[in-house]
Amino acid sequence: MTPEQEIATREKQEVQGAEKTRPGRYFVPAVDIRENENELKLWADMPGVSEKDAEVSLNDGVLTIAGKVSPAAYDKLSPLYTEYNIGNYFRQFELNEDIDEARIKARMRNGVLEVELPKREHARPRRIEVSAG
Amino acid sequence: MALIRWEQFDPVGSMLALQEELGRVLRNPAYNLGLSGYGAYPPINIFDDGEGLAIMAELPGVEPASVNLVAQRNTLTLTGNRAREEEKAPGAFHRREREFGEFSRSIQLSEGLDLEKATARFESGVLTVKIPKSPEAKPRQIAVETA
Numbered sequence: 484m485t486p487e488q489e490i491a492t493r494e495k496q497e498v499q500g501a502e503k504t505r506p507g508r509y510f511v512p513a514v515d516i517r518e519n520e521n522e523l524k525l526w527a528d529m530p531g532v533s534e535k536d537a538e539v540s541l542n543d544g545v546l547t548i549a550g551k552v553s554p555a556a557y558d559k560l561s562p563l564y565t566e567y568n569i570g571n572y573f574r575q576f577e578l579n580e581d582i583d584e585a586r587i588k589a590r591m592r593n594g595v596l597e598v599e600l601p602k603r604e605h606a607r608p609r610r611i612e613v614s615a616g
Numbered sequence: 617m618a619l620i621r622w623e624q625f626d627p628v629g630s631m632l633a634l635q636e637e638l639g640r641v642l643r644n645p646a647y648n649l650g651l652s653g654y655g656a657y658p659p660i661n662i663f664d665d666g667e668g669l670a671i672m673a674e675l676p677g678v679e680p681a682s683v684n685l686v687a688q689r690n691t692l693t694l695t696g697n698r699a700r701e702e703e704k705a706p707g708a709f710h711r712r713e714r715e716f717g718e719f720s721r722s723i724q725l726s727e728g729l730d731l732e733k734a735t736a737r738f739e740s741g742v743l744t745v746k747i748p749k750s751p752e753a754k755p756r757q758i759a760v761e762t763a
Contacts, residue, residue, distance in 0.1 A: 491715065492657045507631040513714045519707030526701065528714055530674040530741035554634045560663035560670055562641045567659040567674060570635060594676035594741015 492566075498573050508570045512548070512596070516576075520607055523580060523600040529572045530594035531556075537596050539589040546576045548596060581605070657719045658694075658743075668729060668748035673721075676741035677701075677714070683743060687731040692745070695720040728753030 498509040512527040525548070529537065532550035540547045550572040557569075581603045588599040638661065658673040673694065675683065683696045700716045725731070730750040737744045 492659045493715070508635055514711050515709060515714050516711040517705075517707040517709050519705055521705075524705070524707070526677075526714060528676040528741075530676040533740050552631075554630045557634055557663075560665050562638055562661060562663050563669075564662040565638045565642050567661060568635055568638045568642070570631065591740070593678060593680070593738075594674070 495567060495570075497570075508568065509573045510568075510570045511574050512550070512572045514574065518580070520602075522602055523578070523582070525576075525596075525598040525600070527572070527574065527596040527598075528594065529591075529596050531569060532572065532591065532594065532596070534591045537589070537591050539587070539596070539598055541578070541582060541584055541587065541600075544578050546578055546598075546600070547574075548598065549573045550596065656721050657715075658721065660721065660723070662723075665746065668746065669725070671723065671745040671747070673743045674741065675738075675743050677716075678741070680738040683736075683738060685734075685736055685745065687734060690725045690727070690729075690731075692723045692725055692731070692734075692747075693720065694723075694743075694745075 493513070496511040498511055512529050514528075515526045517524045525546075527548055527550075529550040531552040536551040536553070538547070538549040552569050552571060554569075578600070580600075582600045583603045586601045590597050658675050660671060660673045663670040663672070671692070675696070675698070678696055678698050682699070683694070686693045686695075695718070697718045698716045725747065728750050729747045731747060734745060734747045736746075
């Protein structure tokens with residue numbers, strides 16, 4: 484008996500909106516974003532993207548994540564049956580938080596982009612001691 | 617003057633061609649390979665690589681060590697667990713779109729494949745299983761002798 488399927492496949496969503504000058508479909512990576520008092524952390528599923536083909540940038544409060552997949556890996560392959568298409572990944576987020584750009588860290592791990600966006604010191608909530616007078 | 621095709625300068629152009637080719641056989645019922653069904657995780661693509669089959673599956677965030685592949689007769693079964701990253705830091709989630717959990721998929725393979733010689737590779741969250749054709753299934757050149 485097969486174990487219960489807890490996980491389902493969601494069809495890849497294409498990037499809507501601004502049209503790209505280059506042909507080809509772009510997909511929206513599924514993301515998780517977690518915030519705590521020190522940082523924002525983002526995970527984006529971008530299977531097929533290696534470290535050198537992932538891009539993260541922060542401009543005017545807009546975080547852009549992008550990833551390229553290489554069609555060269557499919558050079559000698561002719562498809563018989565497919566359930567998913569491949570394409571580059573692209574997604575943007577407007578950040579309300581004040582991020583310390585110099586301390587942003589990003590890495591690719593097993594096809595997942597992980598981005599750590601530390602908040603600037605003054606953007607963090609500070610506890611002010613209330614002393615008894 | 618040499619003629620150079622534009623695509624050579626434009627890898628995205630070849631991306632479009634590839635996307636069209638992949639879309640052409642998207643869930644093509646002509647190739648019913650006894651799959652456990654659409655919507656099952658992970659999604660898979662099956663290719664002919666000249667030597668045999670190349671089966672690819674997108675498994676982002678899955679540890680290679682947790683992927684389990686078993687070939688029995690003509691059935692290839694892929695199981696594993698997509699575990700959520702450890703959450704040491706506290707915090708609130710603004711987005712939670714990624715799914716986690718256990719998965720299992722079986723693929724019924726056609727005759728004439730040599731499962732003994734199957735190889736698997738996991739790179740950037742993509743699993744590729746290559747299964748060569750068995751020697752009997754490969755075309756064999758027959759020498760024509762003269763009398």
